Structure formats: structure tokens, C-alpha cells
Amino acid sequence: MTDETRAGFAAIIGAPNAGKSTLVNQLVGSKVSIVTHKVQTTRFPVRGVMMHGRSQVVLVDTPGIFAPKRRLDRAMVKSAWEGATDADAVVHLVDSRHWTGQGDKSEDEAIIGRLKDLGARAILALNKIDLVDRVNLLAATKALFDTGVYSDVLMISGLNGDGVEQLADLLAARMPAGPYLFPEDQAADIPSRLIAAEVTREKLMLRLHQEIPYQLTVETENWEQHGNGSVKIDQMIHVAREGHRAIILGKGGQTIKDIGTASRKELSEIFGKPIHLFLRVKVSERWQENRERFSAIGLDFDA
Ligand SMILES: Nc1nc2c(ncn2[C@@H]2O[C@H](COP(=O)(O)OP(=O)(O)OP(=O)(O)O)[C@@H](O)[C@H]2O)c(=O)[nH]1
Ligand SMILES: [Mg+2]
CATH class of the missing domain: 3.40.50.300 (P-loop containing nucleotide triphosphate hydrolases)
Structure with missing residues (x-):
């Protein structure tokens, strides 16, 4: 030893x-x-x-x-x-x-x-x-x-x-001999805002069918720590078409409500605090042609 x-x-x-x-x-x-x-x-x-x-x-x-x-x-x-x-x-x-x-x-x-x-x-x-x-x-x-x-x-x-x-x-x-690269109690090195966006994307993928999950992306636009320990998170779901927006909203807004509930529950567990999650859906036809969205998640736009 x-x-x-x-x-x-x-x-x-x-x-x-x-x-x-x-x-x-x-x-x-x-x-x-x-x-x-x-x-x-x-x-x-x-x-x-x-x-x-x-x-x-x-x-x-x-x-x-x-x-x-x-x-x-x-x-x-x-x-x-x-x-x-x-x-x-x-x-x-x-x-x-x-x-x-x-x-x-x-x-x-x-x-x-x-x-x-x-x-x-x-x-x-x-x-x-x-x-x-x-x-x-x-x-x-x-x-x-x-x-x-x-x-x-x-x-x-x-x-x-x-x-x-x-x-x-x-x-x-x-692994080669050497000092630790991250604090021992750190489980991941992706920022909280990105984890939050990913969890919502997971709920969308689980709920939606065919090509829709592949033509959307989620961004955490706002993350507000409140004095009582809770966090308010605003996220935007960017979709490719108006029809996708309608499907994600669902009848009377029920689909997005369910997705928001599932995501909020899991985020509260992951972060160990109450989460208030607000989701919006926007048609951004060309988000897949947006250089910034690629670099935000570390992907090479020109690959
Ligand atoms: N029965 C069984 N299912 C598994 C096992 N490992 C993963 N799965 C299931 O396989 C599916 C895909 O798992 P993921 O972990 O998302 O696979 P992935 O390789 O990360 O997929 P991509 O990110 O799409 O490339 C999920 O439904 C998992 O529950 C396993 O050992 N046994
Ligand atoms: Mg995977």
C-alpha cells in the first residue's frame, strides 16, 4: 500500500x-x-x-x-x-x-x-x-x-x-499517479445551469415522440437564489416549428405543465433545495445553425 x-x-x-x-x-x-x-x-x-x-x-x-x-x-x-x-x-x-x-x-x-x-x-x-x-x-x-x-x-x-x-x-x-483534479466531494464538473437544462431536456425526450426531441434545445436563462434557500429557474425551450410548440404546450398547457413538474421534482432532489421552475417555449427555427448555442455546450460548430 x-x-x-x-x-x-x-x-x-x-x-x-x-x-x-x-x-x-x-x-x-x-x-x-x-x-x-x-x-x-x-x-x-x-x-x-x-x-x-x-x-x-x-x-x-x-x-x-x-x-x-x-x-x-x-x-x-x-x-x-x-x-x-x-x-x-x-x-x-x-x-x-x-x-x-x-x-x-x-x-x-x-x-x-x-x-x-x-x-x-x-x-x-x-x-x-x-x-x-x-x-x-x-x-x-x-x-x-x-x-x-x-x-x-x-x-x-x-x-x-x-x-x-x-x-x-x-x-x-x-490512472496515472498524481494529485486529484477535482475536490473529492464534487460529482460533476458541468455548471448547475446546464444540468438544469439537461434534466428538462430529458423530461421532454421522455414525453415527446418522433423527431421533436431532436429538434429542440433547452437553455437556462435565469437562476435566482432566494434568501429562504429556494431557487427560481427560468428556462427557454427552443423548437424548430410552430407545430412543435403547440405539441409541447399541449391541450390547455397540460403537457408543458407535466414536463415542468417532473423536471422540478428531480432538480429539487439533485440540488437538495426547493426549486421554482418556469418554462417557456419559443420557435427558433434556426437554432441548429447558431454558432453560440454550440459553443455554449462545448461543441464545435464547424465539425
Ligand atoms: N436492461 C438494461 N438496460 C440498460 C442497461 N444500461 C442502460 N440501459 C438502458 O438503455 C437505455 C439507454 O441508456 P443511456 O444510458 O441513455 O444510453 P447512452 O449510451 O448514454 O445513449 P446516448 O446518449 O443516446 O448515446 C436506457 O433505457 C437505459 O435504462 C443495462 O445494463 N441493462
Ligand atoms: Mg448518453
């Missing part, structure tokens, strides 16, 4: 919906990144801080990697790879179902190709093992390991925590 501390970055990369954000939240032990059943939930790298023994692992949750079409998609995928390039360890998270005949593995194959080009040695984490047959899993593991891009293979369930402790051990040991 040594008293020396370790600290560094571990990037979690993978196809959309592989479970990256769920895993990061599980490793950190609190919710730092939003999760939905839909693809392309995470839009920019979110850093969560895990303390494990004498190691501090800054987990970089990245947007899912897929073949991008729109400007926002390109920026998301670029930021995911940047997160991986600068990291001390890279975890490729794979939805096991994609390799056991219950899904499409082409996105994973594209990622493996890129890892090969980078000469990377990633940790393979086969996720969602609670959903697949062990027998099929062994063949999948072999096929993946034979690609030669992995140093280690783990089978996990980010949802129920199976195998997550082993992954934490492995990452902690991989």
Missing part, C-alpha cells in the same frame, strides 16, 4: 443507446448525465467524478457514435472522439444484444475500425448482460476480442450494477 494518489480521465464511448450515461451515473453514484430509452440522448461530453480508493477517475460520458448527417450530429460525434483521444483509459461500451443476434452491430464495427486506426487499446465492456443469454455472450466476447483492439474484457450491467465494481477497480488502477 502506498499513500500516493492517482487521477486521470476515462472516456466511455459507444454506439447510441449502449448505456454510457447509465454507466457513468452508476460509477459516480449520482446522476450527472441524463438517460432515456431513445438514441442520441447525450449531446456533449459530460464529466462525472468517481472516487475509488486513492484514485480519482474523471469519467467522460460522450455522445453516441454513429454516421452523422446534420451539423449537430457531426459536432456530437466529433466531441465523442475528442473525449477518447485525450483520455488515460478508453472504455468501449457495447450493447451485448448487438452481438448476440438481437440488433445491429455495424455501429460497433465502425468504432472498432477507428480504434484500430488510432492504435488504441480500449477496455471492452459488454453491457446489458441482464438481457442476454450467457452462452451467446461467450461467442460474442470472442468475436470482439479477436479484433485486437482491446486490452481487457468485462461483462457488466450498468443498470443493475453487475460487474461495475470490477470496471471501477480496473479504471482506478489505470
Whole structure:
């Protein structure tokens, strides 16, 4: 045993919906990144801080990697790879179902190709093992390991925590010796205003269908600390079309009211204080062509 501390970055990369954000939240032990059943939930790298023994692992949750079409998609995928390039360890998270005949593995194959080009040695984490047959899993593991891009293979369930402790051990040991990068009690390094906007975006994604969640963005416009400990938050939901605005408002304003209630409840838990949340919806047809909105969340507009 040594008293020396370790600290560094571990990037979690993978196809959309592989479970990256769920895993990061599980490793950190609190919710730092939003999760939905839909693809392309995470839009920019979110850093969560895990303390494990004498190691501090800054987990970089990245947007899912897929073949991008729109400007926002390109920026998301670029930021995911940047997160991986600068990291001390890279975890490729794979939805096991994609390799056991219950899904499409082409996105994973594209990622493996890129890892090969980078000469990377990633940790393979086969996720969602609670959903697949062990027998099929062994063949999948072999096929993946034979690609030669992995140093280690783990089978996990980010949802129920199976195998997550082993992954934490492995990452902690991989970190270089050095002082902690963040205060030990800090779970995330994204600003409160951005966390608040993300939680509202999660509730919108969960409630809305088809393309609407992909064509909106949420901004926290005002954050007011009150003397009694409560916080008043004003947020603007920018949508692409008038029709989307009408759907988000809902009949008699019921939909936005429900979304606001769900978001406020969770924000009160996250921040540990009463929250007063005020949501408005605005049609900003070209928000996806707005350079400032990209840089505000650390994405490259010209990706
Ligand atoms: N059964 C099961 N479901 C899981 C597991 N991990 C994640 N999920 C579910 O998979 C879905 C996607 O999870 P996310 O954590 O948002 O996935 P992601 O990789 O961050 O997705 P993007 O941000 O869109 O790239 C959610 O419905 C999760 O509850 C797991 O180990 N088992
Ligand atoms: Mg995510």
C-alpha cells in the first residue's frame, strides 16, 4: 500500500443507446448525465467524478457514435472522439444484444475500425448482460476480442450494477499517479445551469415522440437564489416549428405543465433545495445553425 494518489480521465464511448450515461451515473453514484430509452440522448461530453480508493477517475460520458448527417450530429460525434483521444483509459461500451443476434452491430464495427486506426487499446465492456443469454455472450466476447483492439474484457450491467465494481477497480488502477483534479466531494464538473437544462431536456425526450426531441434545445436563462434557500429557474425551450410548440404546450398547457413538474421534482432532489421552475417555449427555427448555442455546450460548430 502506498499513500500516493492517482487521477486521470476515462472516456466511455459507444454506439447510441449502449448505456454510457447509465454507466457513468452508476460509477459516480449520482446522476450527472441524463438517460432515456431513445438514441442520441447525450449531446456533449459530460464529466462525472468517481472516487475509488486513492484514485480519482474523471469519467467522460460522450455522445453516441454513429454516421452523422446534420451539423449537430457531426459536432456530437466529433466531441465523442475528442473525449477518447485525450483520455488515460478508453472504455468501449457495447450493447451485448448487438452481438448476440438481437440488433445491429455495424455501429460497433465502425468504432472498432477507428480504434484500430488510432492504435488504441480500449477496455471492452459488454453491457446489458441482464438481457442476454450467457452462452451467446461467450461467442460474442470472442468475436470482439479477436479484433485486437482491446486490452481487457468485462461483462457488466450498468443498470443493475453487475460487474461495475470490477470496471471501477480496473479504471482506478489505470490512472496515472498524481494529485486529484477535482475536490473529492464534487460529482460533476458541468455548471448547475446546464444540468438544469439537461434534466428538462430529458423530461421532454421522455414525453415527446418522433423527431421533436431532436429538434429542440433547452437553455437556462435565469437562476435566482432566494434568501429562504429556494431557487427560481427560468428556462427557454427552443423548437424548430410552430407545430412543435403547440405539441409541447399541449391541450390547455397540460403537457408543458407535466414536463415542468417532473423536471422540478428531480432538480429539487439533485440540488437538495426547493426549486421554482418556469418554462417557456419559443420557435427558433434556426437554432441548429447558431454558432453560440454550440459553443455554449462545448461543441464545435464547424465539425
Ligand atoms: N436492461 C438494461 N438496460 C440498460 C442497461 N444500461 C442502460 N440501459 C438502458 O438503455 C437505455 C439507454 O441508456 P443511456 O444510458 O441513455 O444510453 P447512452 O449510451 O448514454 O445513449 P446516448 O446518449 O443516446 O448515446 C436506457 O433505457 C437505459 O435504462 C443495462 O445494463 N441493462
Ligand atoms: Mg448518453
